[in-house]
Amino acid sequence: MREILTILMDYCGNGIYPFLFLAALIYLFAAEKDRRVRLVLLEASAVILLLFFFPLFKMGMDRVEEAGTYYRILWLLPMTAVTAYAGVKLIGKHTRIGLAVLAAVCVFGGSYVYGNVNVSKAENRYHLPAEVPAICDLIMPAEDEERIWAVFPSELVQYVRQYTSEIQMPYGRDMLVASWDHTEHPLYALMEAQTIHIDLIAELMDDYGVHYLILNRAKPVEGEPSGYGLEKIGEIGGYDVFRNADMPIEKKK
Secondary structure (H helix, E strand, O other): OHHHHHHHHHHHOOOOHHHHHHHHHHHHHHHOOOHHHHHHHHHHHHHHHHHHHOHHHHHHHHHHOOOOOHHHHHHHOOHHHHHHHHHHHHHOOOHHHHHHHHHHHHHHHOOOHHHOOOOOOOOOOOOOOOHHHHHHHHHOOOOOEOOEEEEOOHHHHHHHHHHOOOEEOOOOHHHHOOOOOOOOOHHHHHHHOOOEEHHHHHHHHHHHOOOEEEEEOOOOEEOOHHHHOEEEEEEEOOEEEEEEOOOOOOEOO
C-alpha cells in the first residue's frame, strides 16, 4: 500500500488539480441525481480508484505491465470532465463571478508549464525538434519504394516515429530507458561512443540493411565517411545526413 501511495503522490506532483478532482467527485456524489451522469462520471471513477488502491490488483498488474507504468491506471480517470461539470453545477446561476473564481483557482493552482526544464515551446505544428521533420523529408522513400532504415543519434530517436512510419530504425526508444529490460544494440553503442568510428558503423549498417546515417556534428568522427560508401546528402541544423551507397532501396511489388 505504501508503494501505491507513493505512486499517487508522484503522479499528483505539486499541483492541486488531482485534489480538485477528488473534491468535485465528493460534491457530485452528494449533489448529482442524474443516473446517467453518476454512472459515467462518478461510479466509473470510483471503480478505477478502488482498483488502483487494491493491493491484489497491483500485484496482478506488476506481472503483466511494463516496469514503472502502474500510474497509467490513473489516466483512465475523467479528471477534467468531472472537475468542469462539478464547477459548472456549483456556480449555478452566478455564472460570471463563478467562472472568474474557477479560472483563478485553476490558474493559481497550477504552474507555468514553460518553467519546467523538460518543456519547451513548439517549433512547428508537429511539436517536434525542427531537425526531425526536415531530416525525415530528406530521406523519405518515394511512393514506389519500400520503407527505409536509418540510424539516428539518441536525442532524435524518440521523435522519428511521431512524424512518420515510413522510416524504420534498428533501435528505438527502448535504448533510452535504463529501467527497461533490453540488450544494447551494437549500432546504438557505436553511436553513443565518445568518438564515432565510421568504419565500424558502416560495416554494421551493411549487416543490418541500413540506408541512411544521421550524425551530430558536435561529436568527433574517426574516418572519412566517403571512404566507406557513405555519401553526404545534406546538412540540417547540427546534423549531417549520409546515404549508404552499398544498400539499395527496394521497390514496392
